[in-house]
Amino acid sequence: TSLRSIVQNMPKAELHIHIEGSLEPELIFALAERNGVSLPYASVEALRAAYAFKDLQSFLDIYYAGASVLLQEQDFYDMTAAYLRRAEADHVRHTEIFFDPQTHTARGVPMATVINGIHRACQDSPVSATLILCFLRHLSEDDAIATLEAALPYRDKFIGVGLDSSEVGNPPEKFARVFSRCKDLGLRLVAHAGEEGPPAYIYAALDVLHVERIDHGVRCLEDHALTRRLAEEGMPLTVCPLSNIKLCVFRDMKQHNLLQLLDAGLVATVNSDDPAYFGGYLNENLLAAFDSLPLGLQHAYQLARNSFVASFLSEADKQKHL
Numbered sequence: 162t163s164l165r166s167i168v169q170n171m172p173k174a175e176l177h178i179h180i181e182g183s184l185e186p187e188l189i190f191a192l193a194e195r196n197g198v199s200l201p202y203a204s205v206e207a208l209r210a211a212y213a214f215k216d217l218q219s220f221l222d223i224y225y226a227g228a229s230v231l232l233q234e235q236d237f238y239d240m241t242a243a244y245l246r247r248a249e250a251d252h253v254r255h256t257e258i259f260f261d262p263q264t265h266t267a268r269g270v271p272m273a274t275v276i277n278g279i280h281r282a283c284q285d286s287p288v289s290a291t292l293i294l295c296f297l298r299h300l301s302e303d304d305a306i307a308t309l310e311a312a313l314p315y316r317d318k319f320i321g322v323g324l325d326s327s328e329v330g331n332p333p334e335k336f337a338r339v340f341s342r343c344k345d346l347g348l349r350l351v352a353h354a355g356e357e358g359p360p361a362y363i364y365a366a367l368d369v370l371h372v373e374r375i376d377h378g379v380r381c382l383e384d385h386a387l388t389r390r391l392a393e394e395g396m397p398l399t400v401c402p403l404s405n406i407k408l409c410v411f412r413d414m415k416q417h418n419l420l421q422l423l424d425a426g427l428v429a430t431v432n433s434d435d436p437a438y439f440g441g442y443l444n445e446n447l448l449a450a451f452d453s454l455p456l457g458l459q460h461a462y463q464l465a466r467n468s469f470v471a472s473f474l475s476e477a478d479k480q481k482h483l
C-alpha cells in the first residue's frame with residue numbers, strides 16, 4: 162500500500178475548518194436562487210475565477226460575499242451536511258467546526274437560525290462533530306460580547322470560542338475581557354495567531370487569552386524561545402497547508418514549514434481551513450504536503466495521532482482513537 166493511500170485512509174480528526182469556507186460555488190448559486198439573493202458574479206465559473214488571493218484580506222472579502230446567500234436554517238443545515246459528507250469520505254472521525262455568527266447576525270439572520278441549522282446537521286452525521294463559535298476580530302470587543310450573550314441560550318450546542326478574520330492590527334489583547342468571560346463559562350478557547358501576524362500575537366493568545374490551541378501559528382518558528390515553549394507545553398498548532406499557499410504565507414508547498422514544526426517537537430496538525438476556497442478538503446491538504454515535502458510514514462502516523470491528541474474530545478474518547 163502506498164504512503165498516499167495510507168494518508169487518505171487513516172482515521173483522523175479535523176480541528177480547523179470554517180463552515181462558511183466549505184460553501185462551494187455551486188451551492189452559493191443554488192442558495193442565491195432559492196433565497197432571491199443577487200450575486201455580483203454571473204456564473205459559478207466567474208465566481209471561481211475570482212478565487213485568486215494575494216493575502217488574507219483579499220480572501221475574506223470574497224468569503225463574506227459568498228456567505229451572504231445563507232438566510233434560512235435549512236441553508237446552514239445544507240452547507241454543514243455537505244461538509245460532513247466530504248469529511249466522512251476523507252476518513253475524518255471527529256471534527257471541531259468553526260462558525261462566524263456575526264457574519265450572519267449583522268445581516269439580520271437570527272442567532273437561532275445559524276446555530277440550530279449547523280447543529281442539526283452535526284447531529285444527523287455519522288461523523289462526531291462539535292462547534293466552536295468564532296468572534297470576528299475586525300469588529301469591536303463590545304460586538305463580540307453582545308454576540309456571546311446572544312449565543313448563550315444555545316450554550317449546549319457549542320463547546321468553545323475562537324478568534325478569526327483580519328489578524329494584523331487586531332491583536333489578541335483586544336479580546337481579553339470576552340475571552341476571560343468565556344473561560345469562566347467553561348468554554349474551550351482557541352485563537353488564530355501567527356498566520357500573518359508576528360510571534361507577539363502568539364504570545365498574547367497564550368498569556369492574555371489563555372487559549373488551549375493556536376490556529377495556524379506557523380510564524381512561531383521566527384522565535385526560538387516561543388517554539389521551545391510551544392513544544393514543552395504541548396500546545397497544538399492547527400496548520401492549514403493549502404490555505405497558507407493560497408494566501409501567500411509561503412511561496413509554494415516546498416517552502417512550507419510543516420516538517421520543521423514537527424521536527425521541533427510541536428503538536429502540529431493538518432487541516433483544511435476554507436476548503437471550498439483553497440482547493441481542497443482534509444485529504445487534499447495532507448496529500449499536497451506529502452507530495453511536496455520529505456514526509457514519511459512516521460509523519461503520517463504522527464499527524465493522525467496529533468489530530469486526536471489536540472482535539473477537545475474527552476480523554477476516554479481520545480483513547481479510543483489512539
Ligand code: HPA
Nearest residue numbers: 179325326327353434435
Ligand atoms: N484566517 C482568519 N480568518 C479566517 C480564516 C483564516 O485563515 N478563514 C476564515 N476566516
Ligand code: ZN
Nearest residue numbers: 179325353434
Ligand atoms: Zn482559519
